[in-house]
Amino acid sequence: MTRLSIQIIFVMLGIAWMLFVTFDLFTSIYGDCAGDRWCEGRKSIAGGLVFWRGFCVTLLIFLAYRFFRKEPDV
Numbered sequence: 260m261t262r263l264s265i266q267i268i269f270v271m272l273g274i275a276w277m278l279f280v281t282f283d284l285f286t287s288i289y290g291d292c293a294g295d296r297w298c299e300g301r302k303s304i305a306g307g308l309v310f311w312r313g314f315c316v317t318l319l320i321f322l323a324y325r326f327f328r329k330e331p332d333v
Contacts, residue, residue: 262327269324276320280313 287305292298 265327266324269320269327273317273320276316280309284309
């Protein structure tokens with residue numbers, strides 16, 4: 260597998276992950292809890308949890324992409 264194909268795979272993986280995080284964020288924030296206190300409490304922290312999990316995995320994907328982007332030292 261060439262370096263270019265690995266970079267393309269990481270770019271596609273990063274875009275797919277960002278789309279998933281966006282979908283997960285919207286589904287965790289919006290919705291009706293019907294006055295349930297447990298649901299309201301979970302809903303108030305869910306946005307932050309989804310954001311930080313998404314940020315950390317995106318950072319890992321970016322670092323892996325940068326690792327494969329570097330030219331090998333001769």
